[in-house]
Amino acid sequence: MLELHLHAKVLVRPILGEIRLSLDAGERVCLLGPSGIGKTTLMNILAGLDTEFSGQIRFSGGQPKIGYMFQEPRLLPWRTLRQNLALVCHQPALIDELLHAVDLHTAQDLYPNQLSLGMARRAALARCLVIQPDLILLDEPLVSLDPKSAEQMRQLILRLHQTYPQTRMLMVTHDPVDAEVLADRVLILGGQPAQIRAELDPQAPDFQQQLHAYTA
């Protein structure tokens, strides 16, 4: 079990308030909320990139391995895709497996600036999975993709979840369809400072109406 109990996060003003969030092995949670509410800030806290907050993070299995897919793919531009993966993984067979899984095995010798946005996102996903993480943080992985690439990415995330069923996932999205298709639970962030205003079940028959009521 991964548990976050946040008391507060203050930047120039209080951004996040009291937040409790737990993620069991294999759980997929989507985080929704208006722009600027603090979703990325919360992800950065969970990732350990932002340590200036009051609260605690506990993981029952010791120090969790965390794969973070940022809003903008952050691959090293002077290394090929395969070399980017090899920087964090010394198992060539696992790199091969993931390159196939994200359908980039024929692009492994390309440099990041030779990849389309959809390819770069899939590469970033492979980069965060290649460390065999306990938790993956996905910050709007489908934003700005054309409908075909977005659907490909959606299916890929679902397939990868089946391949790595123990991996916890927390994903930021603005898209109700992604939330319905990809999440076991949906958390709505709102208020100032932000708190979790609602936890919704995507399988509930009135899920989209409930979601609309909170996000409209």
Ligand SMILES: Nc1ncnc2c1ncn2[C@@H]1O[C@H](COP(=O)(O)OP(=O)(O)OP(=O)(O)O)[C@@H](O)[C@H]1O
């Ligand atoms: N370094 C910083 N200094 C001061 N304020 C900041 C800093 N970084 C972010 N903020 C503020 O913190 C708030 C939360 O930002 P954050 O990026 O977490 O929001 P978000 O919900 O992820 O937004 P979006 O959906 O647009 O990506 C915003 O109001 C932003 O202006």
